[in-house]
Amino acid sequence: MLRIENLVCRYGKVEAVKGVTLEIERGQLVALIGANGAGKSTTLRAISGILPPASGRITLEGKDITKCSARQILSLGIAHCPEGRRVFFDMTVDENLDMGAYLRNDQREIEADRGRIFDMFPRLAERRGQIAGTLSGGEQQMLAIGRAIMSRPKLIMFDEPSLGLAPNIVEQVFTIIDNVRKSGTTVLMVEQNAYSALEMCDYAYLLETGAVVLSGSGKELIDDEHVRSAYLGG
DSSP states (O other): EEEEEEEEEEEEEEEEEEEEEEEOOTTOOOEOOOOTTTSSSHHHHTTSSSSSSEEEEEEEETOOOOTOOHHHHOOOOOOEEOOOOOOOOOSSSHHHHHHTTOOOHHHHHHHHHHHHHHHOOHHHHHHTSSSSGGSSSHHHHHHHHHHHHTTOEEEEEESSSSTHHHHHHHHHHHHHHHHHHHEEEEEEEEOOOHHHHHHHHSEEEEEEETTTEEEEEEHHHHHHHHHHHHHHHO
């Protein structure tokens, strides 16, 4: 479904991603793991059109999207749920969900999707008129996920969805992400909690200093000695 070939990304003269190649099959949940600064978030930013690649090629269902704008990439079916949630703080919960659907004009279906998100996250239904900046961190993460779903994407990218959340909320967020995958949406996830990511994913890539150094099924990486010692605490 998505293929990245020899992706290079730079911030000024700093090369943050150095020739990354990876692919995602339709319906998979694929995890990117690695230390801070390994290039994981930068890879997602390049896929979603936020950061133009210095070189390399990105294709979605065979279509070259390397030079597409972020708006074009969203319209093609890739949604990005960024690190730090990035909800619109001065807007209500409902208005944030509307922003997720801003490229759509099927109002009846938009309302049906809003109802499904409120079923998924009853807390958001209770707070639909509340300003997003006043929500807890967990509620903001739920809203960020809901906003991404409102675009009806083929692929959702989650960047550190558990960051800064209480353990009980983390478990709920992971359950929702797993349900998103089970509903047929393809998922690419960057996650600091490597063990949880590897447990739930179909396939994983380990990035170190901007390059893929290991890939395989979640179980294969959990059983790998280097991964265990460097990222799983032994």
